[in-house]
Amino acid sequence: MIYNEAIPAILIGLPLLAAFITPIINLASKKARNAFVIAILAIEELLIILLAWHVFTNGIVIYTMGAKNPSIVPLQAAVPVRIVLEIDGMAAFMGLISCTVAMAAGIYSIAFIKEGNGKARYYTLLLIMLAGMLGMVFTGDLFNLFVFLEILSIASCGLIAYRQHADAVEGAFKYLVVSNIAALFVLFAIALFYAQYDLLNIAAIANAMQYTQLDKIALALLVAAFAMKCGAVPMHFWAPDSYSTAPAAITAMLVAASQASLYALFRVCFTLYGSLMNYHMIGIAIIIFGLLSMFIGVTMALPQKDIKRLMAYHAISQTGYMLLGVGVGLYLLGSSDFNVYGIKAMEGGIFHIINHAMYKGLLFLTAGAIYYRLGTRNLNEMGGLGHTMKFTSIYFIIGALAIAGIPPFNGFASKLLIYEACYKVSPILSIVAMLVSVLTLASFIKVFHSAFMGPKMHDVKEAPKSMLAGMAVLTFVIIFFGLFPGWVVSHIVHPAAMALVEKMAYINAVMGG
Amino acid sequence: MNDETNDGRMSIIVRTIATMLLPFVLIFSFYVIMHGHLTPGGGFQGGAIAASAIVMMIAAYGHKMMGKRVSEDGLSMAESIGAAIFAIVAFIGVIMAASFMYNFLVGTPLFGETPPFGGNPGILNSGGILPILNIAVGMKVIGGLAAVVMIMALAGDERGDEK
Numbered sequence: 001m002i003y004n005e006a007i008p009a010i011l012i013g014l015p016l017l018a019a020f021i022t023p024i025i026n027l028a029s030k031k032a033r034n035a036f037v038i039a040i041l042a043i044e045e046l047l048i049i050l051l052a053w054h055v056f057t058n059g060i061v062i063y064t065m066g067a068k069n070p071s072i073v074p075l076q077a078a079v080p081v082r083i084v085l086e087i088d089g090m091a092a093f094m095g096l097i098s099c100t101v102a103m104a105a106g107i108y109s110i111a112f113i114k115e116g117n118g119k120a121r122y123y124t125l126l127l128i129m130l131a132g133m134l135g136m137v138f139t140g141d142l143f144n145l146f147v148f149l150e151i152l153s154i155a156s157c158g159l160i161a162y163r164q165h166a167d168a169v170e171g172a173f174k175y176l177v178v179s180n181i182a183a184l185f186v187l188f189a190i191a192l193f194y195a196q197y198d199l200l201n202i203a204a205i206a207n208a209m210q211y212t213q214l215d216k217i218a219l220a221l222l223v224a225a226f227a228m229k230c231g232a233v234p235m236h237f238w239a240p241d242s243y244s245t246a247p248a249a250i251t252a253m254l255v256a257a258s259q260a261s262l263y264a265l266f267r268v269c270f271t272l273y274g275s276l277m278n279y280h281m282i283g284i285a286i287i288i289f290g291l292l293s294m295f296i297g298v299t300m301a302l303p304q305k306d307i308k309r310l311m312a313y314h315a316i317s318q319t320g321y322m323l324l325g326v327g328v329g330l331y332l333l334g335s336s337d338f339n340v341y342g343i344k345a346m347e348g349g350i351f352h353i354i355n356h357a358m359y360k361g362l363l364f365l366t367a368g369a370i371y372y373r374l375g376t377r378n379l380n381e382m383g384g385l386g387h388t389m390k391f392t393s394i395y396f397i398i399g400a401l402a403i404a405g406i407p408p409f410n411g412f413a414s415k416l417l418i419y420e421a422c423y424k425v426s427p428i429l430s431i432v433a434m435l436v437s438v439l440t441l442a443s444f445i446k447v448f449h450s451a452f453m454g455p456k457m458h459d460v461k462e463a464p465k466s467m468l469a470g471m472a473v474l475t476f477v478i479i480f481f482g483l484f485p486g487w488v489v490s491h492i493v494h495p496a497a498m499a500l501v502e503k504m505a506y507i508n509a510v511m512g513g
Numbered sequence: 514m515n516d517e518t519n520d521g522r523m524s525i526i527v528r529t530i531a532t533m534l535l536p537f538v539l540i541f542s543f544y545v546i547m548h549g550h551l552t553p554g555g556g557f558q559g560g561a562i563a564a565s566a567i568v569m570m571i572a573a574y575g576h577k578m579m580g581k582r583v584s585e586d587g588l589s590m591a592e593s594i595g596a597a598i599f600a601i602v603a604f605i606g607v608i609m610a611a612s613f614m615y616n617f618l619v620g621t622p623l624f625g626e627t628p629p630f631g632g633n634p635g636i637l638n639s640g641g642i643l644p645i646l647n648i649a650v651g652m653k654v655i656g657g658l659a660a661v662v663m664i665m666a667l668a669g670d671e672r673g674d675e676k
Contacts, residue, residue, distance in 0.1 A: 009613035010604075017600035020593040063612065070612035124593075 003054045005071055007047050008063040008085045011095065012135050014040060014047075019127035026120035034110050037123045041099075041106040044130065048099040052092040056495045060509040061087045062140075073510050078208075080201045080510055086140030088506055089499035093350070093492060094137040094263045097357045100477060101256040102130040105249035108365055108470025111463075112249055112372060113162075122162060129155040129253055136260045140510060142193065143200045145264060146186050149229075152257055153179035159253075160246040171245035174238040178228055182261075185225035189218035202272060203510035206503065211276045219277060222268045223285070229261035232323060233292040236316045240300075243312035244377070248368020249470070251308065252361035255315055259353050262319070266326055270500040271507075275334050283331030286323050291432055294320030298439045306377045307367045307447060311360065314403065314443070317436060318356045324433065325349020325418045326500075328425050333501070341421040346497040347489055348417030354493075355410040355481060359402035362474040366396040369463035369471070370451060379450045386452035389462050393452040395471045400448060402478050404441035410478050413485035521575030531573035538566040542651075549647035550640035556647040560654025567659045576666035588660040595652030602642055602649065616641035 018040040026033045055061055063085040064070045073080045087095070106126065113122055132152030139145050157179070161172035192215070194200060197208045209215065224235075231239035239258075243251050269282060297317025304310035329346030332338045369392045370385060371377055386393040402409035405416075415437060422429035462468075481488050499506070522528065542563035549555030571579045606615030618624050618641040626639045 006607045006613070009607060013600060013604055013607075013613055017597060017604065020596035020600065023589060023593045024597070065612060066606070066614040066616065067612050068615070 003050055005061075005063070007051045007054075008061060008087055008138055009065070009070070011044060011047050011051065011099075012085075012131055012138060014044065015127040015131040015134070019124045019131070022123050022127065023120045030119075033120060033123070037106055037127070038103075038110070040127065041103040041130075045099045045103050048092070048095045051087065052096050052492075055087055055089055055092040056491060059088075060499075060505060061085075062509055063087075073512075075512065078204070078511065079199060080204055083144050084140040084201060084203075084510060085138045086203065086506065086509060087138050088509075089495035090263065090266070090350070090497075091137045091499075093354065093496035094260060095134055096492075097259060097354050098130060098133040098137070098256050100473070101252055101357055101361050102126070102133075104361060104365070104470045104473040105252050106470075107473065108252075108368070108467050109247075109249045110466040112368060112467055113247060122159070125155045125158045126250075126253070129159065129257065133257055133260045137263050140202050141200055142190050142202055142205065145202075146183065146190060149179075149186065149261075149264070150183055152260065153183065156242075156250075156254060156257055159250040160242050162247055162250065163245070165245070167241070168245040171238075171241040171243075175242040178235070178238040182225040182228045185221040185228075189221040189225075192218040192221075201510060202267070203507045206272050206274070207507045207511050209273065209276055211273070215273075216277075219268070219273060219282075222272075223265065223282070226261045226265035226268065227289055230258045230265065231293075231316050231319055232289045233296045233316060233320075236293065236297070239316055240309050240312040243315060243364075244306055244308040248308070248364050248371065251312075251364040251368075252474075255360050255364070256357050258315075258319065259322075259357060262322060262353065266500055269330055270333075271503050274503040279330050279333045283327050283329075283333070286327030286330060287429070290320040290323030290325075290327050291429070292320070293317060293323060294436045295432060298436045298443065301443050302439065302446075305379050307370065307379055307382075307451065308364065308377050310379075310443065310447065311363050311367060314363075314440060315356075315360055317440065318352070318360065318403065320436070321352045321415065321418055321433065322349045322356070324422065324429065325352060325414075328422055328429070329497070329501075331425065337424070341424045343497060343501070344417055345421035345425075346500065347493050348414050348421055350496050350500075351414035351417060351485075351489060351493045352411075355402070355414050355478075358474050358477045358481070359399045359409070359411060362395060362471055362478065363399040363403065365467070365471045365474070366392050366399060369467050372463060372467070373460040374458060379447065382451040382458075383454045384452075384456040384458065385460065387456045388460055389452075391468050392463050392471075393448075395468075395475055396448065396452065398475055398478060400441075400444035402482070404444060405437045406441070408482045410481035410485070413482065413489070417489075521577065523573050523575075528573045531569050535566055535570065538569070539563060542566065542655075546647055546651040547637070547644065548635070550643040551635035551637065556650025557654050559647075560651040561658060563651070563655045564658035564662060568662050571662065571666050576663075580663065580667055583659070583663060585660050585663050588656045588663065590656070592653050592656030592660065595649045595654075595656060598649040598652070599646055602645055614642075616643075618642050618645070 022033055025036050062071055064073050065083040067082055073084055113119055132148050132155055135148035136145055157172045157176045160175055161169050193205050197205055199205045228235040294317050297313050301310050301313035325345045326349035329342045332342030402411040405411045419430045419433055542559045545554040546556055546559030603614045606617055607613050609617050624638055624640050624644050626636055628636045628639050
């Protein structure tokens with residue numbers, strides 16, 4: 001494979017550069033701008049595949065910003081100087097999600113976002129959002145993580161409020177408040193680390209970690225902040241408003257953005273603290289977050305009449321599965337059972353992250369296609385759309401079956417891993433998880449029935465081609481993952497799970513030894 | 514002062530003093546940007562000073578007058594170009610087979626001097642790519658902050674609605 005050591009920096013730098021060239025190209029020609037943005041997103045996708053392949057076969061990749069030789073970290077008295085990017089299996093895995101969703105969202109947006117309403121700025125923010133997500137998952141520096149978290153939050157806020165309706169502005173404002181509170185928590189935790197260890201590099205802090213009282217406070221702050229950002233119950237209140245009012249392509253991106261926060265949560269729990277902390281307690285806390293999110297999310301989704309609000313509550317519910325799977329892994333960390341089924345639970349949770357980004361992204365995009373043609377998100381005003389919007393309804397069926405965990409789609413593969421592994425810990429966990437799946441299916445049957453079935457009520461056309469193409473990207477991934485789950489788990493998901501567990505490999509890549 | 518008859522302008526005294534101060538504020542802004550690698554301040558702070566000069570002119574002359582003189586598109590363009598320069602400078606390091614943000618100007622005639630060890634009055638011609646990055650950030654902040662101020666000043670007018 002053609003691999004260049006500069007790829008990690010290019011992946012973050014290219015969308016930033018492109019974001020600010022886009023308004024300049026926009027002056028020349030609208031078509032050239034669209035082609036430019038799509039080309040950049042396609043290059044990003046290609047580069048992340050190259051990088052991920054390299055990481056999955058050869059292990060952790062290090063990139064030191066501004067150094068003569070970026071693959072060597074300059075150490076001075078056990079302090080890594082300069083900002084280091086550290087891409088292990090988990091980071092590469094999250095990067096794959098971000099780039100794929102961004103590409104689908106970019107293609108979808110060409111027709112979805114109407115001209116003449118600051119569209120150049122829309123693409124600028126979209127590219128900055130991608131750069132923020134990639135920076136967050138690639139960085140090996142805690143303060144850098146905070147900076148990218150802020151970049152991501154601010155770009156997301158601008159995009160949520162893009163439609164400028166009163167409720168969109170309200171959604172953006174809620175997101176802004178939650179993001180800022182979470183970011184301040186993170187900053188405070190970073191200050192606690194810096195005061196004690198004089199370090200900002202994640203690997204170096206993990207190496208020097210004493211687990212003092214202050215570190216416990218920092219852990220509580222970080223877990224609360226990232227759980228808030230990923231929309232876990234009881235900090236989920238921002239998600240329905242922001243997800244339902246943002247343009248559909250942006251909602252798909254927001255799902256991926258929430259999962260970047262989920263990544264940060266796992267990185268803190270596994271790499272920064274790992275076996276030092278009371279992982280039983282933290283594991284149980286994350287399992288409880290997960291169970292609450294799953295159950296409350298799905299019960300709130302059932303009575304919704306707004307299609308995107310309903311899907312937003314399902315997003316909360318699905319986040320619960322990831323927290324449950326990885327929480328069980330954390331709970332069993334270090335015990336002899338870990339290698340038997342703890343790692344399976346983690347694989348299930350991590351596999352669910354990518355599955356969820358794909359099918360929930362697809363579902364939000366189909367909801368956006370309905371909104372584009374009908375101008376409403378209210379399920380009561382829909383009906384009979386299956387007569388004309390054939391492709392959209394097929395995409396919706398695929399997404400709905402995947403989210404409900406019906407074989408042969410990808411949701412089934414990850415949910416089965418979670419059910420089986422959690423059953424060994426406590427059968428109650430699996431029972432709740434299955435019940436939530438059944439309720440999810442019920443809820444999506446309701447949506448399908450009221451939106452697509454019935455007599456022809458509206459004289460609407462099929463969604464534009466670019467929107468169908470955007471949805472096709474995600475559908476392809478869903479079907480591929482559904483048909484070859486074994487290959488995906490052993491080649492992509494297992495290295496990601498092992499990257500989280502093998503804390504010393506992450507530390508040694510920077511600190512040597 | 515701020516009634517409809519005089520278009521939101523302030524008195525002749527304020528307008529005269531603001532006009533006289535303008536070049537000094539801009540020179541100070543340029544000084545802060547250019548000495549970013551030597552003294553406190555830098556691209557952001559210098560850019561904010563220049564944007565505050567625009568705020569001063571809006572306060573003195575009213576937003577209608579300033580809206581005719583300064584175009585938001587121009588400001589947005591300055592912002593985009595500033596940010597693009599920053600990213601391009603960072604990428605030159607990659608092209609030179611070193612790394613992203615590699616300081617490739619060290620040792621060259623342009624900002625390449627190495628300052629002597631110990632106390633010195635500050636050598637302007639040092640810092641490598643830092644002064645260039647400061648200028649890029651300065652452009653971005655002037656464009657960004659001034660555009661924000663202009664949009665807020667024009668909000669409610671028919672021009673402010675669309676953008």
